[in-house]
Amino acid sequence: MDPVLSVRDLSVDLTLPGRERRILDAIGFDVAPREIVGVVGASGAGKTVLARAVVNWIAAPLAIRSGEVRFRGKDLLALPPRMMRGLRRDIAYVGADPMGALDPTLPVGRQIVEKLRAVMPEVGRREAQARVIALLDAVRIPSAASRFHDYPSQFSGGMMQRALIVDAMVSNPALLVADNVTQPLDVTVAAQVIRLMRELTERFDTAILFVSSSLPVAREAASRTLVIDGGRLVEEQPTEALIAAPRHAYTRDLVAQIPVIWGERPRLPAVPRAAGAPTPEVIISLRDVSQTYRVKRRGSFAGTSDLRAVRNVTFDIARGDSFAVVGESGCGKSSLMRLLSRLERPSGGSVLCEGRDIAGLSGSELLGFRRKLQLVLQDPFNALPPRTGIGAMLEAPLRTHGWRDAKTIRERVRAVMDDVGLPVALYDDLPLGLSAGQRQRINVARAMVLEPEILLMDETLSALDQTEQFKLLALFEKLQRAHGLTYIYISHDLAMVRKACNRVAVMYLGEVVELADNERLFFDPGHPYTRALLSAMPALEARRYRPEDCLMEGEPPSPIDLPQGCAFRSRCPQAFDACVTHPPFLTVRGARDFAACHRVPGAGVALLAGAA
Incomplete structure (x- = not known):
């Protein structure tokens, strides 16, 4: 052939x-x-x-x-x-940067229909729309018929990438060039996209x-x-x-x-304890935290609905932890990040930092919290001002927090650049031409320059190739040992979590459905959703959990119209009668492990405040 x-x-x-x-x-x-x-x-x-x-x-x-x-x-x-x-x-092409690929002034579905009819003018508008909606549904865009009419700004990055894959595949091309299309996607959606591509080759x-x-x-x-x-x-x-x-x-x-997932035990951070203390010191504590957004009801003039992005989340993060929050796109990770960083106040519950509710902070107290907790974002390109020198970027946080002596500021910035592996010779250079890994080191340096105690890593490694991820994980380990940092990773990369994090919270539809130490979560997960995530995780070794036994079908329920009972039951291969009528609570599975599933022995006993 x-x-x-x-x-x-x-x-x-x-x-x-x-x-x-x-x-x-x-x-x-x-x-x-x-x-x-x-x-x-x-x-x-x-x-x-x-x-x-x-x-x-x-x-x-x-x-x-x-x-x-x-x-x-x-x-x-x-x-x-x-x-x-x-x-x-x-011939079709899908790139790795979805957010700037479509016209922001036109609905996503309409743009894909116009592309299809431009290359296949014999297809009628109604047939084209039906084909586009079917493909949007196939790549698990929630409520595809409704989201067809949404604008690019209403799509998350992961949803936009799926929409662009539909845009490329809609004309059934003979050749598809897919450039890093699964990199911004969570593991279950990436598995669905790869399966869809295989179907395209066969059909x-x-x-x-x-x-x-x-x-x-x-x-x-x-x-x-x-x-x-x-x-x-x-x-x-x-x-x-x-x-x-x-x-x-x-x-x-x-x-x-x-990273080896199941074949060996990774070297995880040892959480420090004060002398004589029976448990590690808690630095961040969430107590029954919820976040509800008021959104416009589609098809109405002034009607609104409540979107419950975060629901009744409770857990503790110890000083020195490397704590991960994982889950699919739309599970509430980003909303939780905004609450942890005090970019938003919760609609219910409390986020405590060293026992102080951060929602009540203002003025100098809030500035002090900002110095204590720093955020490192996902995109190493758009997070940096392109026309500002690297040294000036790193000086700006110090000046905001009251530093005035130019010599002292310059010495501090040079020390941090050296700490994160950035050549000091780049001090006066622009970020133009730097690799993604170098740019992400600038973001880390910008956070580290204030000597924080907590780094909140929002998909910090997801835009990098595996070589750069390997280098930056080694850097994070070194910084944690040297400065006693506490890390909070918001991530969909379970291989990175296995290598770097000692404790993991799994979120689904705004709730924490499992909370466990690293070893327990990867070798003995208590929730079927966790097993589904692990079964979809790309690895070079044999999987511990088979996709055909664990992978989910369909899409999550809408956070606007939550079902009665267990929110996961419509996608769970093990659902039974109790899942329809009663929502499960986080149930104790061991000294530090919890899962919200009716099949966990002793299920039905709610997690007491402070138990996590």
Whole structure:
């Protein structure tokens, strides 16, 4: 069978004056119909440049120096623009940055319909809308028929990525280039997207070039994998053979950096205790915390509904903990982050820092809390002002908190840069041209410059490739040992949580459904939702929980219209009569472990305040 895509001797250069260099060097490979080929490598390896070159989207300051990209025998690089536009029905591309990809002034569904009818004018508007809604539902956009009419600003980042996957797949293309499409998604949605791509290859003979920063994710999707390092193709093997017996030293390093989930016990932080104290000192405490938002009721002029984003959350975080909050998109993690950082006040309950309710802080007290707890955000690009020097960025928090002596400020910033592994020579430079890992180190330095006690990490590593994640986790471990930091990770990356966190809270539809130490959660989870998350987690080792036994179908109920009984019952393979009528409470499973499931022995005994 002839390949649908053939790349030969493809070389791409950066042509900026004074910065000329080779980005891709003599790349060559084939992709057959119905085949999914993975491309993996570190940030800066050239993966995204390759993905864009394959669809003929290379523009200045990049330039193609040599090679061919043949699609069904036609060299795309030699085609005039008019003929290239005619192939857009058969060639689709999905990028890794979803938020700026669609027009913010038009509803998401309408834009996808217009794209479909532009490349397939024989499809009527009603049929196009039905096809788009069916695909939105297939990638688990909640209430797809309703969200069809929402604007991009009303979609979360994960939902936008799923919408763009629908945009790419709606015309049943012969070639789909997927550039890191699962990176911003939680594990269950990523598993659904990969399954959808496999169905596309089987039903429509679609070939897929699947670019990923994660070798475990590539394993889930691709039958064959290419490894790129420094713009060169260093290895190509069937995926399972590449993982079992990598030939190149760079590939061996990639495999070695993958966290082991069940095969070994990670070195987790030891939580310090005061002399003679029976339990660790609590630094953050949540007591029956809820957050309800008033939202406009669709189809009404002035009607509103209550959206219950966080519901009755209770737990403690000890000083020195590395505490994780995990769950799917829409589970309430981001709302909880805003409450923990005092960006919002809760509508019910209390968030206590060292026994003080932070909702009542104002003025200098609030400024003191801001110094104690610092936030490190997800996006290493948009979180940094592009026209401000790195040193000036790091000086700004100190000046806000009353530092005035320029020499002392500069010394403090230089010390922090050295602490987080940033070359001091970058002090007066702009962030332009820095890698995602370097930019994220700037964000960490900006938080560390005030000598905080708590770092709140909101998906801090999710935008980075596995090599940069590996380096930053080592950095976080070093900083915790040196400064006694307490970490709170808001994350959907369970492999990172397994490696870095000693305690984990699992959220579903605004509630904590499980709270456990790391070892208990990964080896003996008490809630079926936790088992579903673990079964969907990409890994290089054999899974402890089989997806066919644990993975959920359907979508979560609406937080506006919560069901009676257990909120998880509509997706639970183990639901029974009591789940319909009675909501489960967090039930004690051990000294420090709790799960909200009727099948836990002793279920029905509510968690007492302070027990967590």
